[in-house]
Amino acid sequence: MPPAPSNPVADLLAHQVAARHCPGALALVEQAGQVLAREAAGHVRPDGATAMHAGVRFRIASLTKPVVTVAALMLVDEGRLALDAPLGEYLPALRDLRLPGGAAPQRAPTVRDLMRHTSGLAYPFEIADAALRETWLGAGISAAMSGFTPASFQACVAGLPLVAEPGRAFRYGYATDVLGCIVEALDGVPLGQALQRRLFTPLGMAHTGFELQPGEAADLAEAHPEDAAWHATIPPIGRRTPGAPWIDSGGGGLISTLDDYAAFARLLADGGVAGGGRLLSEALMAEMFRNQLPTGVDGPAAYCGPGYGFGLGLAIRLDWGPAAMPSSAGEGAWSGISGPALFVQPRQRWFALMMGANMSSRMLCRLAFRREAGRL
Template identity: 35%
Template sequence: MTRAAPAGAGLDPAGLDPARLERWETHLKTRYLDTGILPNALTLVYHRGQVVHQRAQGLADVEAGTPLRDDHIFRIYSMTKPITSLAFMMLVEEGLSALSDPVSSVLPEWANLGVWTGGTHGSFSSAAPRRPMQMVDLLRHTSGLSYHIQQGGHLDGAYRDLGLGVKTTLPEFVAALAELPLEHEPGEHWHYSAATDVLSYVIERLSGQPFEDFVQERILTPLGMTDTGFHVPADKLDRFLPCYALTGQGRVLFDPTAGRFTRPPRFVSGGGGLVSTAADYLRLCRLFLRGGELDGTRLISPKTLELMTRNHLPGGADIARMALSPIAVSETSAAGVGFGLGFAVTLDPVRTLRAGNAGDYSWGGAAGTYFWVDPTEDLAVIFMTQLLLSPDRVRDDLRTFVYAALTDTPTRPRSLA
């Protein structure tokens, strides 16, 4: 569906031109849907307190011919990470931890982690780190950890061999990592990793309850995110999409039976385990736009949220300067983009070569989902699809078309200083 402008208005009162947003839908259809690259796409644009555009296109189930609807449930994968980061910062506000705390203060089994100096899985050598891994390192991906989805590093093969993040429980995952060295010195590089999954277990230890229960009781239920969770209940499976993958042979069906999402997972992943709808994720984005409060429920203070959405990379560096080369897997571009506590943060739109404002923050998921929040424009945009290895160009195109639809000059520029 599309929210139309008032009759005869020409321009939407929220400061966007609906005809220009329609250009996006046409571009999306001709370039990505009609060509068979994407199976489906849902775009939601929220500006100045209202949904000004929402459209579902394509087929939720290509084989069955089922049209995509606004209420379909998507695997959001790494768009789980901002929720986990929010959960941890809520505990920081309660005095249960601090960004400067060593991770080993909560996970004492990690007190003797070393940094890789040589060898392969089964014969690694390591040396003591120059400083302990801190909580802030888990949130900004400077921990030294790697990921089973990365390629080409010293450790990611061991992650795959051990089934980390796939076959283990969360406690087993953390215990296994204690036996492996770190890929690099904490704080030395930005390297997209399983750090947010470790943060899940830190939250579990600090709160004294299972991570999934904390998220449900302290975030999802208070925000009214009723279609978001770590699995899809049986009575909602008819709204859950298959997932596809883009390969050298084209688009293929990847997960026709919903796989692990039909039941509570063995591994509860704070890094990528949630499913959600566009409407639910909008509630989270609205919380962010409102400084941590929504419909009378405050989860976090405006100052803490401001801290989360600033660049935390050492020396004010961007990802391009800090990245452990090469970046095999990430959910953002690198030049002109920093990283906060759970989000990529635009530092300089000129260096990114894409539309936006300094201070807008974003993240995406492995199946092509993406969101960003722009406080300068009072704007939140959510994009949903279900295609692994989805082209990054889709996200850049979306930003181009949305910002091209803005009709007002922002009056509240945000300083990152």
Template identity: 35%
Template sequence: MNANTMNISRRGLIGSLGALAGTALMPRMAFASAAAEARFPVVTRMVDGYVSSGKLPGMIATLGQGIGTSALDIARGTLARGNPSPVDMDSLFRIYSMTKPVTGMAAMMLVDDGKLRLDQPLADLIPAFGKMQAQATPDGSITDLRPAKTQITIRHLLTHTAGLGYSIIQQGPIKDAYIKAGVVPGQASRMALPGLEKFTPLKSLAEFAEVLATLPLVYEPGTTWSYSVGLDLMGRVIEIASGMAFDQFLKTRLFDPLGMASTGFRVPEAQAPRLTTNYAVAGGMLLPIDPAKTSVYLDQPAYPFGGAGLVSSPRDYDRFLAMVLGYGSFGGRQVMSEAAVRLGTSNLLPVGTDLSRSFIKGNGFGAGGSVGLGEDAGTYGWAGAAGTVGFVSFRAGLRAGLYTQYMPSEAYPVHREFAQAVLADVTQKKAAA
């Protein structure tokens, strides 16, 4: 649920490490790893700066190099202002669009199982998408429509090229239609927030899919990269192809094998003390919009949002990144096949995709995440709407994650600064070797 992503840094050393789009006397409240600080001094200064300046109450970076290694962490601050509990590897964060790579890899498992095909028409699984209408003018009239010339495919859903809309991206009548229909697969607060209009959620992924099929496409399928609800719809596709509820599939095939016990679409009340508070940055102030004690994530969501719904811990998400970096291997077990990971982290964009209006210019896109191209090849990852980001660099044998909670994510250049800091530290280390 984030309109920022990873703009690729042209540094051949490690390929593309994407930049996605208290008081000074505050004590260090978390148990930072001395080894991590020594190895990643630029990242350490960045994390220090955001917390010691009072811009954010807490932040933690996780960095792991090599397959089978534990991540190092650099943590500062607390779960919330006024809360003495330090941020650590087991704190809980709303990862929003970092859910998309998880859903993408789940889909790749089913491709590997032979239950889905990348270029399979979506209508094979959900017939309602067989005869779609597209806007004559993107974000224009929703009555001036034309029949779509191309069928939506699984590839399109994974790569935001299905022509579907997104209420956080579209403007005008199509945005209003999405909100009115309840096709808003995400949540941020119990409060009404500017830009996050109140809506009546649909009751299930099945209903979400059927209602979505009645709305016009913004673009002709396969022609244009446009951030969309494609990965949310993929949740329903996974249910149909696997015969399992989407959230149960993730738990059975990914979370349990990876030991991701703290990751899910709802925070159990007993775990609320580990949950961070999410803030809005407004006028230089931090305003709590989703306090941990009363968080909307303590409730069961209407259905699992495959594009933006997960809450996770730095430790858990690092396990997911470690599995991807290990080409499907984790803890001596092949959680998913090497072929599936290689395919999912490759450029899956349809040939000729128009990127001129996208925020991934110069990049490719894989299964739910941005990928580097050419001399920048070797990275895969994505960012979240509340300041989180996670990626892997296959060239450097590196995985990296950053976790904090504020909205909108563009209020601070955290995504870009983190990628630049990691790049600087890895570059300096290689130069000194």
């Protein structure tokens, strides 16, 4: 009997596990509701015998950002949020953001700037100027947003200088955390509750939230011990200390599962429609998947290779230029520093999602995953 045909996604996951890039991983590729590949490899944790399975929870880090962006766009659909309004209209604490030296920017950052990362609110590793970088590092904002409430986070940001003129540079950073504060302010509830009502309940995302629940730790994916950067950054995400300050981090705080996040990816692939109902308008779906960066503004090449601009919440493959991955114009992509990666092409109702715990070789893994998913 001839051997079963090779599945390139399964082969890739097996390689990643054998090479000790991650203890285990899950992947799902779909087109128009048809499963092209659904694969699992390895184990949940490096020190355990439990095989990777669909119930495993992952700290998805920056894959939180597209979710929060969609929730904010739903507020735009409702007429309660304007893309080109200054963010200070919704968060008064941020009405007077300044450049280094105290000068006022030529214009205030807008909601659109938050969604496309042109607001001037950057992660320290995005800041080239050493003195300015040290100023932002000194604010003590961690990946888990430990020690902050929404109010104290806004006060902290208000005291930091913008790293660029709004609209003039792509500088990835805390913008989506600020966007999450806007969603909270307009919906009048913590961000997790707003997402629950707007997205998690309609999409059946029963295992997604900002806080790890009792009994879930056994099925929480972990990286190899030698992945030191992962262990220095990721484990505090989702762990609330009773009595300590807490913020639902819109920039990277969600914990989710493969199938839960696939429900969100399917919403994007299906053009904003889920369960026969429309959650996001066609017009805003088009905005989300359109390159929003002005001419001459650099893009997210450090995160997905060349050939990409940025839409609203996702990198968007341009219709020109070389790319590090075999993608088509208009395809959206983003990933998390903790290991997961998403690719979605609404024109083909296609998406590919990989979940794993891997920081040290995450760029290589996500590029290879997109290549193999495209071979199915």
